[in-house]
Structure formats: structure tokens, C-alpha cells
Amino acid sequence: MVKKGTLQLETLACPTCMQKIEGAIKQVEGVDQESVKVLFNASKAKFTFDSSVTNLDEIANSVKSIGYDVLKASER
Amino acid sequence: MHNWLLRNRNRLTAVTGALVLAAFAVKLASGEGPAVDGLLLAASLVGGLPIAVQAVQSLRVRVVSIDLLVAMAILGAFAIREFEESAVVAFLFLFGAYLEQKTLAKTRSAIKGLVEMAPEVALRMSEDGSFDEVPIDDVEVGETLLVKTGGKIPVDGTVVRGGGSANEASITGEPLPVAKDVGDKVFAGTILENGTIQLTAEKVGEDTTFGKIIELVEEAQDSKSQAERFIDRFSRYYTPAVLALTIIVWLATRNVEMAITILVLGCPGALVIGVPVSSVSGIGNGARNGILFKGSEVISRFGKVDTILFDKTGTLTYGNPQVARTLYYVQDHQLVEDLLVSVEKESSHPLAKAIVGAYPNAHQHPVKSTEVIQGGGVVASVACRKVLVGNAHLMDAKGVPLSSRARQDVDELEAAGNSLVLVAVDGQLALVVGIKDQVRAGVAEDLAALRKMGVKNLILLSGDNQGTVDLVSKELGLSEAHGSLLPEDKAEFVRERRTRGEVVAFVGDGINDSPSLALADIGIAMGNGTDVAIETSNVILMNSDFHRIPHALGLAKATRRNMVENIVIALVVVAVLLVSVFASTWMNMAIGMFVHEGSILVVILNAMRLLRY
Known part of the structure; x- marks a missing residue:
């Protein structure tokens, strides 16, 4: 099933963080590549993903693994 | 381990700074020596590690980041045993990032205030x-x-x-x-x-x-204008290009010092952050003042507006008819008002509502009988008196004499755009009430302010008859006024002006004007937070406050200017730095890093001026 996910991240300070986080989320299998959007000022990442292939935890961990804190993860 | 390094970045920054300071103190006291080198080496390691970790992490997701350039520069300085430069660069880079975070938080404070209101x-x-x-x-x-x-x-x-x-x-x-x-x-x-x-x-x-509303503002702050998208694409190739240039210079000259200096100077800091930081501040200022801009593209387009079209009812006027003038022809005002309200309370006519609202303290008498005269008014019997409420025709038809003074008053009120209600008690004219959908207070001043800001055409579009429209237009000094228009006529008008090459803004109430709002270059909704208004327009005036329009336009212009300033600052800094690498003797990577971080702070501070606009 296709779900919409939102990650509330720690405050982002540098524009390259966006590229990194975007890259990290895109590398998770099951995430719709085109849908990944990192909101720099809101410090949020939004994307759609296939919940039969991956889950929110896995995506959040991919972001954590490159050193950014995930404060809150939600899906709908 | 990785995460520990990143979580404690600020602490590591402080330690690095302390070590660098200690090294300089020792150097001043006892000159160069192994102690100085040791301290600088320690500072480079403490500061360099988190940068290197981030560089590697971004490489893993195939991004060539600024961290990589800086980490390589520090490594290079290490290789040629320039510990002083490696330590200073590491510290300045970390400290700069810390300051960026602090100042950026300020530019985001307006939206944060909004989010914090969420339950x-x-x-x-x-x-x-x-x-x-x-x-x-x-x-x-x-x-x-x-x-x-x-x-x-x-x-x-x-x-x-x-x-x-x-x-x-x-x-x-x-x-x-x-x-x-x-x-x-x-x-x-x-x-x-x-x-x-x-x-x-x-x-x-x-x-x-x-x-x-929150989602809208968040998305707006991060929506990219064309210029920003260009810079984004540019920076994606720019960083690797700097890396390539460094390698070429190193291969050609075998001068490690010069190569790593180019690495540091090439960091695309101010250029990447300059435009977004302006739009965040601009949109934030707007949000705090009840103006929602849907994105930085909207701001840059709005700044260029030369034609503004206004809807009349509910936009230039309050949208609800009110008693504007009352003229009495008898001594006992209270009695007339009581009788009038008693009759009008029973009526569903829109003018009746305005009248009842105007006399909240009137004493209501029971109405014995009422007879509605089509196209004329009402004849009623109240408290043993015969009361006529209606227009001048009704008075004539029922034989109520109008003095020449009364006739003159009626003509004057009508010429001023009032709808009239005449009241006669026992065959004598007692009261004339002028009712008008009044122009919002202060609108004339707002329009004058817009003109001063360079808006050439202020045009009124309305469904009302041309006579009423002309009156409002004359009162406010508009450029043109067109009446008797259906919603689709208004939309056609918008299209026509746009084909003439004008940048058109349309100000309307968001529901029946949706087509025009959507068609205009900039749709400005006098929204009460309704979904339709939020979706079809580009700019939303949160509390339907017309007076916000001059502020909105001024803010849009200021934000545009601010973006251009930031781009110029960034480009000039990069140009000066690159030229001085090759043409001067004083440039080294520590100074380069200092200027580079400085320029980032300058563009952020420049953008923060918008918060106070």
C-alpha cells in the first residue's frame, strides 16, 4: 500500500544537508524517488513509500545513519 | 561513535576554539615550538573529525558536499605540516556552522510561532x-x-x-x-x-x-523560485567542479598550498543560502502580519505588479449595507425610530436588516396590520398610527406631500449612491434614511500608497450597476471602473489585461471570484481562512484586512531587492577571493575560510532586516 510519510528532523542549518538527507531517503528501497522533498526551513522530509516493501522506521534509520536526528515520524 | 561526534559538535567546536587560542597564547609567550604544534595538531583533530565524518556520510549517499572540500583541505594542510592553517580552518568552519544555525533560527522564528499555536x-x-x-x-x-x-x-x-x-x-x-x-x-x-x-x-x-495554513506556509517557505532552482542545480555541479579544479591546479603546479586554498575558497556558502534566507524572512514577516505568501516565486512576481483589479462588494466596501445618513422632519425622533423598527422587524428586505441594526435600542410596538405595496414599500398600522415605509413613489401614491427641502435632500442622497427609505407617520413625512454599502475606512489612503509604490492601474470590477460603481471610483480616485460584470466577465477582463503585457493582481473575496483569482498573475484573497481562498489564490490576507495590501506589496519589493543584494554579495566575495589566490601574496586558506564564513553571516544578517520591515 502506498503511504505518505513525514519526518520531523533536527533543525537543518546547511543547504547541503538537504541533498544528503534527500539522497539517504532515496536509497531506501520502496520509496518513491520523485516524491522525496526536504523542507529546509521547516526541517521536515516528506515522501511517499510502499508499505509492503519498507516501513517508516527503516526510512528514519537511513536518515539517522548519516547523522541527523529524527524527532518525529508519522505516516498516513 | 559517529553520532556521538555529531551530537557533540558544538562542544567539539568550543574545544577546538580553546585549543587554537591556547596555541596562540603559548606562541606569543615562548615562540614556536613543539608545544604549539602539539596544541594545533590536537585542535585540527578535534575539529577535523566531525567534518570528515560528515563528508564520508554524504559520499555514501553520493553527494559531494562542502564538508568534503573542507575535510580534504584540512587533510592537505596536515600533509604539508601546516598545522596552524588546518586548526584555524577546522575551527572557523565549525564555528561558522554554529552561527549559521543560531541566526537561521531567528529568520524562522515567525513561522515557528505559528506552529507552536498548534494543539x-x-x-x-x-x-x-x-x-x-x-x-x-x-x-x-x-x-x-x-x-x-x-x-x-x-x-x-x-x-x-x-x-x-x-x-x-x-x-x-x-x-x-x-x-x-x-x-x-x-x-x-x-x-x-x-x-x-x-x-x-x-x-x-x-x-x-x-x-x-501551517502546511501552506511551510511549503511556501521552501518552494523554490526559478532563480533558486537554478542556483540549486548550479551548486550540485559547482562543488564537484571546485574539486576538479583543485586537482588540476595541484597536478599542474604541484603546489599543495595553493590547491587546498582553492578548495576552501571554492565553498559555495553564501550563494546557496542567500536567496532562500531572504524569502524565509520575507514570508515570515508576512505571516506575522496576517499576510500569507505562497512561496518565493509569488513574492518576486508580486513585486513587479503594475495593475491591480479590485472587486467592489466586500473588498473595497464592507459588503453589508448600513445606515449612512438620517434626516428628520419631525421633533420626536424616538417615536419615529420606534415605529420604523417595529415595521421593519417584520420584513425580510435587506435594507430592513440594516435599519433594525442601526437602532438597537428602539422600543418595539405591536404591528396591527401591514400591507405590502409592490415596488413601493409597506403600509402599516402601529400603535394607532398609520405608518408608511418605502420609496418616494409610495409617498406620492399615498398623497404624502414632500416639501421642496425634502425633495432636494432625496435627490442629494440618491446622487451620493444611497438607497433611500422614506417614513411617513399619519400622512406627514417624518424621516429619510440613506443606506449605503460603505467604502472601508482608510481605503483611499491605501490606494494612494499603492500608487506611490509604482502601481499604474487601479481598476474596479463589479457586478453592481455602472452608476454605483462610478460613484465609488470617483470617491477613491481609481483609474477605471467597470460595472454589471458577471464572474466570467471579470475573468475575461483579467485575461485581456494580461495579454497586454501587464502584471495583474486581482483582489477578491475568494469564493465567487475564484476564476479571476486563479487567472491573475497574483490572486489576493480577502480570506477568512476558507479552503477555497487558500487554494485558488497566491496571497491571502488572513483577516480580510485591506490595509495589509500596501504592506504586502512593500514587503514583496523589499524581499526581491534583498535577494538581489545577497546574490551580488555572494558573487563579489567569490570573485575577490579567487582573484586574490592567484594575484596576491597574503591570501591563505585560513583567511579564505574567514571571509567565506563571514560572507554567509552577512547575507543572513542582511535577510534578517526583512523581519523588521
């Missing part, structure tokens, strides 16, 4: 009928929630029990509390100032009106 918890009814506090995310549609006095309403819903008054300023901008009884709608993010209510949740989270 966090709700009192939810459990199966046994008692209420428990639960996180807002757990609330689902259909559940029953309790809100006590002073509490935040957590969702959009309908009151099912109790009553009170809610302050809905966060949604409508209206400062006065609104009464809420069973059956009334309440909105998330508003505050129950009085009473206790139970409500059924109908929309939760991001689906609520408040949630939509």
Missing part, C-alpha cells in the same frame, strides 16, 4: 464516559473531545454539548470571541475563552483548516 493534546472520551488526555495524533475522526475554559480546541468539529465563546484569531484574524453553541463548528488552533464544550472530531491533524 498538542486533547481530552478524549473513553468508553466509560470519562475524559483522558491523549496526544493529538491519537485522536481520530468521530471521537468525542472535551475542551475546558482557556483550552485550545484540538480539531475541527461540531459542538455536541455545552457552549461558550471561542477566540478564532488564529484562523480568521478576528480578535472578538465568537459564541459557540450546540451545532456550531469549532476550529483547531482556536481558543475557548469561556465555557466548556464537548465536540465531535470531524477533521484532524493536517486536514484541519489550521493544519492546512
Whole structure:
């Protein structure tokens, strides 16, 4: 099933963080590549993903693994 | 380990700074020596590690980041045993990032204030009928929630029990509390100032009106203008290009010092952050002043507007007819008012509503009989008196004499755009009431301000008859005024002006004017937070406050200017640095890093000026 996910991240300070986080989320299998959007000022990442292939935890961990804190993860 | 390094970045920055300072102190006291080198080496390691970790992490997701350039520069300086430079560069880079974070937080403070108004918890009814506090995310549609006095309403819903008054300023901008009884709608993010209510949740989270407003502003702040998208693409190739240039210079000259200096100077800091930081500040300032801009593209287009089209009813005027003038022809004012209100209370005519509203203290008499005269008015018998309420034709038809003074008054009021209600008591003219949909207070000044800001055409479009439209136009000094237009005629007008090459803004109330709002270069909705207004327009005036338009335009222009300033600052800095690498003897990587971080702070500080606009 296709779900919409939102990650509330720690405050982002540098524009390259966006590229990194975007890259990290895109590398998770099951995430719709085109849908990944990192909101720099809101410090949020939004994307759609296939919940039969991956889950929110896995995506959040991919972001954590490159050193950014995930404060809150939600899906709908 | 990695995460520990990153979490403690600020502490590591402080340690690096302390070590660098200690090294300089020792150097001043006892000159160069192994102690100085040792301290600088330690500083380079402490500061360099988190940078290197980030560089590697971004490489893993195939991004060539600024961290990589800096990490390589530090490594290079290490290789040629320039510990002083490696330590200073590491410290400045970390410290710069820290300052960036602090100052950026300021530019985002306006939107943060909005987000903080969002409810966090709700009192939810459990199966046994008692209420428990639960996180807002757990609330689902259909559940029953309790809100006590002073509490935040957590969702959009309908009151099912109790009553009170809610302050809905966060949604409508209206400062006065609104009464809420069973059956009334309440909105998330508003505050129950009085009473206790139970409500059924109908929309939760991001689906609520408040949630939509927040999402809109968030997306707006990050939506990219064409210029920004260009810079984004540019920086994606720029960083690797700097890397390539470094390698070429190193291969050609075998000069490690020069190569690593280029690495540091090439960092694309101010250029990448300059434009977004301006638009964030601009949009933030707007949000705090009740103006929602949907993105930085909107700001740059709005700044170029030369034609503004206005809807009349509800935009230039208040939208509800009110008693504007009263002329008495008898001594006993109170009696006439009492009789008039008694008759009008029974009528559903729109003018009757305005009259009843104008005399809230009138004493109401029972009305014995009423007869409606088509196209004329009402003949009624009240408190043993024969009362006529209607137009001049009714007076003539019923043989009520109008003095020449009264006739003159009637003509004058009509010429001034009033709708007239005449009242006669026992065959004598007693009162003439002029009712008018009045122009909003201060609109004339606002329009003058817009003209001063360079808007060439101020045009009124209305469904009203041409006569009324002309009057308003003359009163306000508009460039053109067109009446008797249907919504599709207005949309056609918008299209026509755009094909002439004008940048057109349309100001309307968001519902019947949706087509025009959508067609215009900039649609400005006098929105009360309605969904339609939010969706079809580009700029939303939160509390339907017309006076915000000059501020909005001024802010848009200032933000545009600010973006250009930041681009110029960034480009000049890069140019000066690159030229001085090759043409001067004083440039080294520590100075380069200092100037580079400095320029980032300058563009952020420049953008922060917009917060005070």
C-alpha cells in the first residue's frame, strides 16, 4: 500500500544537508524517488513509500545513519 | 561513535576554539615550538573529525558536499605540516556552522510561532464516559473531545454539548470571541475563552483548516523560485567542479598550498543560502502580519505588479449595507425610530436588516396590520398610527406631500449612491434614511500608497450597476471602473489585461471570484481562512484586512531587492577571493575560510532586516 510519510528532523542549518538527507531517503528501497522533498526551513522530509516493501522506521534509520536526528515520524 | 561526534559538535567546536587560542597564547609567550604544534595538531583533530565524518556520510549517499572540500583541505594542510592553517580552518568552519544555525533560527522564528499555536493534546472520551488526555495524533475522526475554559480546541468539529465563546484569531484574524453553541463548528488552533464544550472530531491533524495554513506556509517557505532552482542545480555541479579544479591546479603546479586554498575558497556558502534566507524572512514577516505568501516565486512576481483589479462588494466596501445618513422632519425622533423598527422587524428586505441594526435600542410596538405595496414599500398600522415605509413613489401614491427641502435632500442622497427609505407617520413625512454599502475606512489612503509604490492601474470590477460603481471610483480616485460584470466577465477582463503585457493582481473575496483569482498573475484573497481562498489564490490576507495590501506589496519589493543584494554579495566575495589566490601574496586558506564564513553571516544578517520591515 502506498503511504505518505513525514519526518520531523533536527533543525537543518546547511543547504547541503538537504541533498544528503534527500539522497539517504532515496536509497531506501520502496520509496518513491520523485516524491522525496526536504523542507529546509521547516526541517521536515516528506515522501511517499510502499508499505509492503519498507516501513517508516527503516526510512528514519537511513536518515539517522548519516547523522541527523529524527524527532518525529508519522505516516498516513 | 559517529553520532556521538555529531551530537557533540558544538562542544567539539568550543574545544577546538580553546585549543587554537591556547596555541596562540603559548606562541606569543615562548615562540614556536613543539608545544604549539602539539596544541594545533590536537585542535585540527578535534575539529577535523566531525567534518570528515560528515563528508564520508554524504559520499555514501553520493553527494559531494562542502564538508568534503573542507575535510580534504584540512587533510592537505596536515600533509604539508601546516598545522596552524588546518586548526584555524577546522575551527572557523565549525564555528561558522554554529552561527549559521543560531541566526537561521531567528529568520524562522515567525513561522515557528505559528506552529507552536498548534494543539498538542486533547481530552478524549473513553468508553466509560470519562475524559483522558491523549496526544493529538491519537485522536481520530468521530471521537468525542472535551475542551475546558482557556483550552485550545484540538480539531475541527461540531459542538455536541455545552457552549461558550471561542477566540478564532488564529484562523480568521478576528480578535472578538465568537459564541459557540450546540451545532456550531469549532476550529483547531482556536481558543475557548469561556465555557466548556464537548465536540465531535470531524477533521484532524493536517486536514484541519489550521493544519492546512501551517502546511501552506511551510511549503511556501521552501518552494523554490526559478532563480533558486537554478542556483540549486548550479551548486550540485559547482562543488564537484571546485574539486576538479583543485586537482588540476595541484597536478599542474604541484603546489599543495595553493590547491587546498582553492578548495576552501571554492565553498559555495553564501550563494546557496542567500536567496532562500531572504524569502524565509520575507514570508515570515508576512505571516506575522496576517499576510500569507505562497512561496518565493509569488513574492518576486508580486513585486513587479503594475495593475491591480479590485472587486467592489466586500473588498473595497464592507459588503453589508448600513445606515449612512438620517434626516428628520419631525421633533420626536424616538417615536419615529420606534415605529420604523417595529415595521421593519417584520420584513425580510435587506435594507430592513440594516435599519433594525442601526437602532438597537428602539422600543418595539405591536404591528396591527401591514400591507405590502409592490415596488413601493409597506403600509402599516402601529400603535394607532398609520405608518408608511418605502420609496418616494409610495409617498406620492399615498398623497404624502414632500416639501421642496425634502425633495432636494432625496435627490442629494440618491446622487451620493444611497438607497433611500422614506417614513411617513399619519400622512406627514417624518424621516429619510440613506443606506449605503460603505467604502472601508482608510481605503483611499491605501490606494494612494499603492500608487506611490509604482502601481499604474487601479481598476474596479463589479457586478453592481455602472452608476454605483462610478460613484465609488470617483470617491477613491481609481483609474477605471467597470460595472454589471458577471464572474466570467471579470475573468475575461483579467485575461485581456494580461495579454497586454501587464502584471495583474486581482483582489477578491475568494469564493465567487475564484476564476479571476486563479487567472491573475497574483490572486489576493480577502480570506477568512476558507479552503477555497487558500487554494485558488497566491496571497491571502488572513483577516480580510485591506490595509495589509500596501504592506504586502512593500514587503514583496523589499524581499526581491534583498535577494538581489545577497546574490551580488555572494558573487563579489567569490570573485575577490579567487582573484586574490592567484594575484596576491597574503591570501591563505585560513583567511579564505574567514571571509567565506563571514560572507554567509552577512547575507543572513542582511535577510534578517526583512523581519523588521
